[in-house]
Amino acid sequence: MKFIKNLLLLLVFIKCSLQQIQDPSFQRYCQRFNQPLTRYEIRSEGEAIPNPVGDRCTVSMDFPARDDKEAEIYCERWGMFVLVEAKADGNRVSCTYENVYECKDNFDQIRGMCYKKFHTLQNYTEAEEECKKSHAGAEILKLHSKHQSELLEAFFGDTLKMYFLQPDKTLEQSSQFVADESNDPNSNYVITYTYSIHYDVGPNTILKLNENVKAFAMCMYQPPETILSFAVKAKKLAKYYYPTQLVGAMGVWRTSSHYTPT
Numbered sequence: 001m002k003f004i005k006n007l008l009l010l011l012v013f014i015k016c017s018l019q020q021i022q023d024p025s026f027q028r029y030c031q032r033f034n035q036p037l038t039r040y041e042i043r044s045e046g047e048a049i050p051n052p053v054g055d056r057c058t059v060s061m062d063f064p065a066r067d068d069k070e071a072e073i074y075c076e077r078w079g080m081f082v083l084v085e086a087k088a089d090g091n092r093v094s095c096t097y098e099n100v101y102e103c104k105d106n107f108d109q110i111r112g113m114c115y116k117k118f119h120t121l122q123n124y125t126e127a128e129e130e131c132k133k134s135h136a137g138a139e140i141l142k143l144h145s146k147h148q149s150e151l152l153e154a155f156f157g158d159t160l161k162m163y164f165l166q167p168d169k170t171l172e173q174s175s176q177f178v179a180d181e182s183n184d185p186n187s188n189y190v191i192t193y194t195y196s197i198h199y200d201v202g203p204n205t206i207l208k209l210n211e212n213v214k215a216f217a218m219c220m221y222q223p224p225e226t227i228l229s230f231a232v233k234a235k236k237l238a239k240y241y242y243p244t245q246l247v248g249a250m251g252v253w254r255t256s257s258h259y260t261p262t
């Protein structure tokens, strides 16, 4: 019995070492749902383009979609990963996501971007340094939309924290966002991900704080496009628009309605 158990462990170990690194953020995300439907497995089906080695899981969420199309809209909006299938199922939807992990240095991957949060209170300059040290090209979190902020909150929002934010001119600057109206040029921006203990503000609020106030660093960077991540995108687009083709030996995929291979 013990021998068989050890053999199984060995086989699992060999299997894991042969595979591309599994995405710890995706795994955590899937495990959080803890539904009977939840799976976490390596892709294996054969398709027109070579299968990138990635992870897949199906999660079930509370949402009464009328049909699969509506389920797809919901899964797309709240998914952090590539949506491959959406199904309406009574009062729930089941969303199947896939992901190829590209982030390095223990960054979490959400919608193709890499994020990492730190747990030491720092001032803005220190937080900036922390990001630079954590990965080449990483900088303090830059928010491009309220939706991005909602996704981050859904992913990281298990802690009562405020993170430094790099002001982004594209972000809506409503009074709802900037709680402190004072024009202090030295103040820093932070975003709260859940109700803060020290400041009575709601989640997803952007605040301007005095420069002496310390917060946490959340760093981000965009990973370089790889053959694997490109293949995932090509496959996804091909599903909706055009067939996908392997062009040349370098592994370039092209989707086109009027491209005829010779």
Ligand SMILES: *[C@@H]1O[C@H](CO)[C@@H](O)[C@H](O)[C@H]1NC(C)=O
Pocket: 123, 124, 125, 126, 211, 212
């Ligand atoms: C931030 O921290 C560094 C290192 O502790 C310190 O030298 C600097 O003066 C601080 N900056 C502000 C604005 O408090």
